[in-house]
Amino acid sequence: MYETPLSSDSHPLLTEHVLSLLRKNRITSLYTFVQIDEDHLARIAHLPPITIAAVKEHLVVHGYATLKTAAQLSNRARPPIPTGLTALDTLLKGGLRTGHIYELCGESCSGKTQLCHTLAANVAFTNSNRPVYFIDTKCAFSAIKIQQILEEQHKDMTERRLAQTLGNIMVEHVFSPELLVRAIEQLAHGKRAEDDPAPSLLIINSIPSLWFLFHDSKSAGQPLGSLSRLISALHQFAADHSVAVVLVNLMLRAQDDVKMKNRKIHSSGRYLALGQFWESAPGTRLILLKPKSANDYGERIVEVWKSTHLPIGANATLRITDAGMT
Structure with a gap:
């Protein structure tokens, strides 16, 4: 799970444009994304910190939203x-x-x-x-x-x-x-x-x-x-x-x-x-x-x-x- 890559399927706000900005800063996994400070991510992704917080909460609550549930x-x-x-x-x-x-x-x-x-x-x-x-x-x-x-x-x-x-x-x-x-x-x-x-x-x-x-x-x-x-x-x-x-x-x-x-x-x-x-x-x-x-x-x-x-x-x-x- 630590190496689960970020993708547009993880959350609708993680568009291809946002993912490209994150990759340029070597943020490629869901685990890394969750661990980094919200203000720092906001500057990289050009999104408001409150939006980054909402994405993080979703990824955590839903088990990083990558594993298919029963x-x-x-x-x-x-x-x-x-x-x-x-x-x-x-x-x-x-x-x-x-x-x-x-x-x-x-x-x-x-x-x-x-x-x-x-x-x-x-x-x-x-x-x-x-x-x-x-x-x-x-x-x-x-x-x-x-x-x-x-x-x-x-x-x-x-x-x-x-x-x-x-x-x-x-x-x-x-x-x-x-x-x-x-x-x-x-x-x-x-x-x-x-x-x-x-x-x-x-x-x-x-x-x-x-x-x-x-x-x-x-x-x-x-x-x-x-x-x-x-x-x-x-x-x-x-x-x-x-x-x-x-x-x-x-x-x-x-x-x-x-x-x-x-x-x-x-x-x-x-x-x-x-x-x-x-x-x-x-x-x-x-x-x-x-x-x-x-x-x-x-x-x-x-x-x-x-x-x-x-x-x-x-x-x-x-x-x-x-x-x-x-």
Whole structure:
């Protein structure tokens, strides 16, 4: 364990740029990183000391986050959760992996919320023994839309089955970063009612709507520290409770600016919100794009932008309809 190398898998803040700066100072192992003074590391990595402290705490608490736990290995053996969308399930090699964090990103009005509603409806319908958790940070969740999706897809659905499926989606509205972090940390530590099973799917729509509140923050480390706690808790919750996690992020148009030189720019000319350190946070990143040829058919392309197990650049075509995404 003393020689375990630092990598971007150890923590989302350990980006390739930060790792390069650390290597230049002969800081290549997790053990060495933990032992060095936080202020010194902050100067080397160009990160606030509070952020370095959060990374250290995560590495220590999670056993340096490099050894695969029994729960993680068990999740890999579990069958994926079908999304109910044939093209998407083919792209994802069967569906959503439990214990895995997915990020769905795209520009405003690209269909991210539509896809979230469809995932929630389909998974809640087919997995009646485990609920779907839907954390809504921008008042975008619509029970009427969920009902419409279910009724369009299942014409012979009884009122009882409809009520059961709607009741299988547990919605929580969260309007501050701290409340979101606290809620996920409580879930990660299993703080639920005794008869309340862990969800099969957790959807958070969306992350940027909360963290944009930090734009006027005087502390540069405050948003980074909160995001670090959030992704750490999400990884723990997903792995320990066999949950598939879907996060929603926003894509922005890249500008000709020096700040863009270290950012990952998609071929569409867009980059992620939440900063460079977030780029390595999820295990799989899917980008939702409108086709280049404009049409009125509501077509959307889902492309794999980053993944630990899917081919980069692979894509599928979905369509926005009254039955949600199809």
